[in-house]
Amino acid sequence: MVSTAEGRRIDVLLALSAAGVPTPQHRRILAAYEAWIDDHSRPFPAELPDEFRRYRQAIDAMLRDDLPAARAQLAALARPSSRYRGTWAAYMLGNLEESREQRLAAYQKVRALAAGGAVDTLGLALASVRNEAYLYFRDAPERYLRTCIVYLQHGGQRFCSSLEDHAWAILSGPAEDLDRVVADPVANIALTASLVSTLEPLHHNSGRLWDINRSRLKLQALDEVDPEEDSWLARWRRWQQAMERVEGDVPGSAPVLGWAMYEAGLYAEAGQLLARADADEPLVAWVQAHLLLRDGDRAAAIERLQRAAAGSDDPAYAVTLGHQLVRAERYEEALDAFLQAMAWPDVAWVAEQILSVAELEALVASWPPDFGVPPTDVVARSGAVPPPRSWLIDYRRAQNVGSEQVYWWPVEVLQAELLRALLARRLAREGRWEDAVEVAPQPERERLEALLALQREAAAAEGAARGRLLWAQARQIRAEGALLLATELEPDFAIYNLSFSRGPFIERRLQQDISADERQRLTEQVLPQQRYHYRYVAAELAWEAAALLPDQDEETLQVLCQAGHWLQKHDPTTADPFYKAMVNRGHQTALGRDADQRRWFPPLVDGQCIVPEPPEPPAGACSVGAGPASLWGLAALLLGWRRRRPPR
Numbered sequence: 001m002v003s004t005a006e007g008r009r010i011d012v013l014l015a016l017s018a019a020g021v022p023t024p025q026h027r028r029i030l031a032a033y034e035a036w037i038d039d040h041s042r043p044f045p046a047e048l049p050d051e052f053r054r055y056r057q058a059i060d061a062m063l064r065d066d067l068p069a070a071r072a073q074l075a076a077l078a079r080p081s082s083r084y085r086g087t088w089a090a091y092m093l094g095n096l097e098e099s100r101e102q103r104l105a106a107y108q109k110v111r112a113l114a115a116g117g118a119v120d121t122l123g124l125a126l127a128s129v130r131n132e133a134y135l136y137f138r139d140a141p142e143r144y145l146r147t148c149i150v151y152l153q154h155g156g157q158r159f160c161s162s163l164e165d166h167a168w169a170i171l172s173g174p175a176e177d178l179d180r181v182v183a184d185p186v187a188n189i190a191l192t193a194s195l196v197s198t199l200e201p202l203h204h205n206s207g208r209l210w211d212i213n214r215s216r217l218k219l220q221a222l223d224e225v226d227p228e229e230d231s232w233l234a235r236w237r238r239w240q241q242a243m244e245r246v247e248g249d250v251p252g253s254a255p256v257l258g259w260a261m262y263e264a265g266l267y268a269e270a271g272q273l274l275a276r277a278d279a280d281e282p283l284v285a286w287v288q289a290h291l292l293l294r295d296g297d298r299a300a301a302i303e304r305l306q307r308a309a310a311g312s313d314d315p316a317y318a319v320t321l322g323h324q325l326v327r328a329e330r331y332e333e334a335l336d337a338f339l340q341a342m343a344w345p346d347v348a349w350v351a352e353q354i355l356s357v358a359e360l361e362a363l364v365a366s367w368p369p370d371f372g373v374p375p376t377d378v379v380a381r382s383g384a385v386p387p388p389r390s391w392l393i394d395y396r397r398a399q400n401v402g403s404e405q406v407y408w409w410p411v412e413v414l415q416a417e418l419l420r421a422l423l424a425r426r427l428a429r430e431g432r433w434e435d436a437v438e439v440a441p442q443p444e445r446e447r448l449e450a451l452l453a454l455q456r457e458a459a460a461a462e463g464a465a466r467g468r469l470l471w472a473q474a475r476q477i478r479a480e481g482a483l484l485l486a487t488e489l490e491p492d493f494a495i496y497n498l499s500f501s502r503g504p505f506i507e508r509r510l511q512q513d514i515s516a517d518e519r520q521r522l523t524e525q526v527l528p529q530q531r532y533h534y535r536y537v538a539a540e541l542a543w544e545a546a547a548l549l550p551d552q553d554e555e556t557l558q559v560l561c562q563a564g565h566w567l568q569k570h571d572p573t574t575a576d577p578f579y580k581a582m583v584n585r586g587h588q589t590a591l592g593r594d595a596d597q598r599r600w601f602p603p604l605v606d607g608q609c610i611v612p613e614p615p616e617p618p619a620g621a622c623s624v625g626a627g628p629a630s631l632w633g634l635a636a637l638l639l640g641w642r643r644r645r646p647p648r
Helices: 004-018 023-038 050-063 067-077 086-096 100-115 124-136 141-153 160-172 175-183 185-197 200-204 232-244 254-263 267-274 282-294 298-310 315-327 331-340 344-354 357-365 376-382 395-399 411-429 433-439 444-460 463-484 505-510 516-524 533-547 554-568 572-585 590-598 628-640
Strands: none
Touching (some): 050 086, 086 100, 086 124, 100 124, 160 232, 175 185, 175 232, 232 254, 232 267, 254 282, 267 282, 282 298, 282 315, 298 315, 315 331, 315 344, 344 411, 344 505, 357 433, 411 433, 411 444, 433 444, 444 463, 463 533, 554 572, 554 590
């Protein structure tokens, strides 16, 4: 917002620039104009248009209470020829006129002048809408609310904070005024929004519509409420009566009103109101679906939710539909609904924890050959680079991070890529590596093919050669296991880039009221037990590889040491056998002796276990003698050592 003083200075500078006055002179002329405002005995700057002087004289007349002279001077200025003070003059004239018709005409002239090119630094055209609304409040509440909406739509901020009070006044006023508001589409929406936003049950729950404390509200049917009471239910009753008096279809605000009634626990009233509303309106269908669910008619509720999801781009409708389809054991339809909503966590829930591998395979196999294949222009723009997995949670959010590479990949391509990758990981966890290669997208396919080649070579090899090939497999799985084996949800949570866990999802789901079929599927679902389970898969391969390599060999010790480091931070118990094998099988090597001395793994530096060089004693340091005190200290140290040395 620009203050009056700031606007005055801005307009002066605009007038001087338009007149071609050199910029170095602007400050001097502005100072002279400010001095003239304070003292008219000073000369008025000749460089300024005369309308600045005439407007100030009109304001002086107003300050002297010479209102007729002020009105006459302002009326003479409120013309298109007054480029810099026309809007100011018309706005002030609207504030000074006595009749409502004259004031309305002046405020409308403000907007006409601004639209015609007059300078409006202060935003007086918008302010005139606000002032015009006040003129309608007493005897034309529907026009008042309509004008208020226009003001808000054009960026107004300083007026409708009092709309709540005016709404209550309208609801408490004559019935004919309320009926006119109901019959006016725009005014109806304005009053309904005010009524809903201040609804007492929703207000006291901080907007948490799904967690209303109904025992505290002590709700009763609206038809039992005295409309003359001073309560939120009485205001709703008066509003309901006015809506019932409307002939034909209820106004466009009915969906919001019905939703608010439903959230407030007024289920019968919500159903009665929405029975007259447009059934194709998504919010109407959503509320009707929930009312049908309360009555136990899930099939009809799903039909209403399908109508809502088809008629709106809001993903909430499709998500709600998907969850009801799961309850109805229509899992593939639920998956489609979640894909439509781009709700990847729900897609992963159905695809990984409810559908069997065979069912998911059949679904992916049913896709057309070109489904999910990126168009040529997308490949050219992205350099044939596959979409980053940062999209996993929400594609719309990925679009907002400024990554052009994400932006150019269509949604259906991304979802097909992710679902194929999820199926490939399920197949790989079952050991069906060839099938995983067939369905995997890039870059998973190339990496699975490399791993499958190592497996085939290892199957044909023997002895130490086989051990080295198994070790190569272990290293690849440890490095790329998140891409090739990780679960989308628990226990690995690849959906969150493995950064954190959301806990035992299946365990919590089994505690809810779910269908018998879903309960059986979740109970029979075979999932890894450990978080980062692919590290354990890699460690098992490393253990098998080390068993084929010779004892007292640095290569064997490297295998045991590196594999132990994969587990030692989050599962030292499972890592302990690798440490003991190092000591037992490599006590003659440098790594084995270092592990024996440390009683744990040597440090890992740049992917290799090393034996650090002993630090050199500082210059001038005195050696400790082997006197009695030192011997007693050594004995105490030996007696205090409790860790058992692993048997060889």
